[in-house]
Amino acid sequence: MATSREKLEEVEEKIDRLVEEIEEINSTLYNLAQDSTSAKKIKTDRIDWGIVDEVDEEYEIWYNQALTLVSEYMPEREGDFRRTYSDMDELLxxxxxxxxxxxxxxxxxxxxxxxxxxxxxxxxxxxETERLKVRKGISDEIITEELYQAKDLWDEGNVRAAGVIAGIALERHLLTLCNVSERDLKYEYSDGIRSLAETLSDAGEITNAKRSQLGYLADIRNNCAHANEEEPDKREVERLIKQAEDLVREI
Structure with a gap:
């Protein structure tokens, strides 16, 4: 399944091609107008109507492809785009x-x-704006749901469970960062905090300092997730929850 960034790049490629094609159509019509002039005015009996027919066919194909993109991604501008068709038909x-x-x-x-x-x-x-909104929306959801749940568990004395939930929230956020990155990142959804932090750091998405911080938090989370004889340190888990919340807001 394509990421939001891959989808954006695919659309950009289509638009670049369409822009190039409409510029070629403009150039052809410009030359037709100039070649059919007498005393700087257009004489329709001088127009090469064979070329007009060719351009008309090219424009129909172009318009239908462009309209598909506008209808899907800019429906609020579809009416404006459709109105240009009659103007172009007269000009063509x-x-x-x-x-x-x-x-x-x-x-x-x-x-x-x-x-x-x-x-x-x-x-x-x-x-791109919608992509960033999705990123922010997911991060906000993490803060309001999983991290708040982790806080409640910590308050109730369920320290191990609190650490696990906070770690899951942090993993989800890092996966979101990988998914919306403009770079082609190599990662798996099964990757943990440390691995995801390394991926983001190597790509320049986060600083080395953040990478080290995430590695430290990953150790706390792993300690909570394993059935060790000793219970996780309550203050360390509190630190995991607090720093996870800060990181979700910062990066």
Whole structure:
């Protein structure tokens, strides 16, 4: 299953290709307008209508592909994007353009295409914003549920269980960081705190100091998870819970 970052990169690649294609269409129509002018005005009887038919087909394919992306990722702008279609249809077929100044035609063409491009180019930033919201939302959920549960267990004297729950919360947060990273991180969902911390540190996502801190907390958590003869140190588990909460908020 693709991560949110992989999904974003895939969409960006599609948009880059579509932007390149619409620029080529713009260039072709610009040249058609310039080549069909007389006294700087368009004469429709000079237009190469064979090229128009080719560009018309290219634009139909382009528009349907672009509309699919807009509908899926920017539905609030779909109406605006659809309205540009009729404008482009007139420009493509030079409807009502007899004796129109070629420069005026090219200016209108550029504005319509820019509007379409800008809607497409706004998709990645929206996806990135949503990706970060997901990250924050998961982190907030960890704080409000698992870490608060760990605090309650500690207050009730269930020190070992409190340490295990706090460790699970910290692991979930580190997995979230790996999942939303812009880098191609190699990790497994079965990785523990120490392993995930090493992965994030090697990728430059967290500092070496945070890596060392997480290694220390991993030891406390592991001590709670194993059936040792001695009970985990209550103050150390309290430190695990407090520092886990701080780390979830900080990184």
């Amino acid at each position: 077929h030079f409807d009502g353009m007899e004796y129109t100044k070629a420069d005026n035609y090219c200016g209108i063409l550029r504005r319509v295409i820019s509007k379409q491009k800008n809607i497409l180019l706004s998709i990645p930033s929206k996806l």
